[in-house]
Amino acid sequence: METEIDQLHVFFHFVPFLSQLIEGAKVLGAQIDILTIRFPASEVGPPSLHMADTPEMQQRLAVSSGLNLISFQRRPDVLVANMFFPWPTDVAAAYRIPCLFLHGMSCFALCASTCLNMYKPHNKVSSDLEHFVIPNLPDEIEFTRSRVPEFEKRDDGSELEKFFKATKEVELKSYGVLVNSFYELEPAYADHYSKVLGRKAWHVGPLFLYDKGFDSSEHECFWWLDSRKPNLVIYVSFGTVVNFNDEQLTEIAAGREASKKQFIWVVKKEKKEGVKEEWLREGFEDRMEGKGLIIRG
Known part of the structure; x- marks a missing residue:
């Protein structure tokens, strides 16, 4: 059974982090407040969220938590949700509030x-390495089933x-x-998504904080970038969901x-003290010194 102490453990670590960002936004003129909702974990079954190991249990837990919307002193104008919820x-729908999903990916x-x-074009090829063209896109984009x-594919x-x-x-x-993109970056695909595929979309990116706090110092990647000439550095990242094996x-x-x-290459793989990284070829980091920056974790 989750105790009050367990719930406060989450509250006092997370809310101050949000508070700092919100106070900074208020200085810039934004009107933002934090409203906390009691999380009814014990009432709906599992002692904590990580114990909700089936979609059915997660649905039950989430909807029960969402019922607290009715206790809002100010009716929400919109509910913004993560794409994985x-x-x-x-x-x-129960409270007649528009729901928008936030995507971390681009329009492309x-x-x-x-x-x-x-269209499932990957089901029409005979092997994982046979190329096919993704239908109904502004450009001819080739893919293989292995990608x-x-x-x-499930x-x-x-x-x-x-x-x-x-x-x-x-x-x-x-x-x-x-x-998480802006129209000028990919106008053809922004238009295609809304006008051809018929989806409503608002471009609100980029949603990456330059500075994690008003008192924080610059990250080493900014020092590194400042020492390079403009428009010559490639940024490589596959997000937080994708996992690669060592061979990839x-x-x-x-x-x-x-x-x-x-x-600059962001790798979702932490470097462990004293453990050799098998996926990096011998001497790779030495050869790339001054040419590339790997950010792990």
């Missing part, structure tokens, strides 16, 4: 993912397939999406070296 549309990625899911995400009734199917279905029922990381590293271009 399929339950908010039901909560928003959204268009490609949508068309892969709609298609596992959840897009057709086995697994929990993973059910989960991602649910996220796509509820997005269609939502009021629209917020995209080795290939990416080889590609970065062969390109002879300066780069």
Whole structure:
């Protein structure tokens, strides 16, 4: 059973972090406040969220928490939800609040993912390495089945397939999406997503904080970038969801070296003290010194 101390443990570590950001935003003229909602974990079953190990339990837990919306002193104008939470549309509909999903990816990625899911061209090739063109895109984008995400290829009734199917279905029922991009970066795909694929989208990016706090010092990557000439550094990152094995990381590293271009590479793999990183070729970091910066974690 979750105790009051356990709940406060989360509250007092997380809220001050938000408070600092919000106070800074207020200085710039934004009107933002924090409203905390009691999390009814013990009432709906599991002692804490990480114990909700099935989609059904997560749905029950989330909707029960969402019912606290009725206690708001000020009625919300909109509910913004993470793309991986399929339950908010039901909560928003119950209180007649528009629901928007926030995507961390670009309009290009959204268009490609949508068309892969709609037309399933990867099911029409004979091998994982045979090339196919993703239909209904502004450009001719070639792909292979080996590069298609596992959840897009699943057709086995697994929990993973059910989960991602649910996220796509509820997005269609939502009021629209917020995209972590800006129109001028990819106008063809921004227009394609809304005018051809018929999805409502608002471009609110880039949503990356230059400074994590008003008192924080610059990260080493900014020092590194400041020492380079403009427009010559490639940024490589595959987000927080994608996981690569050592063989794939080795290939990416080889590609970065062969390109002879300066780069910043964000790797979702922490370096452990005293443990040799098998995915990095011998002497890679020495050869890339001054040419590339690897950010781990």
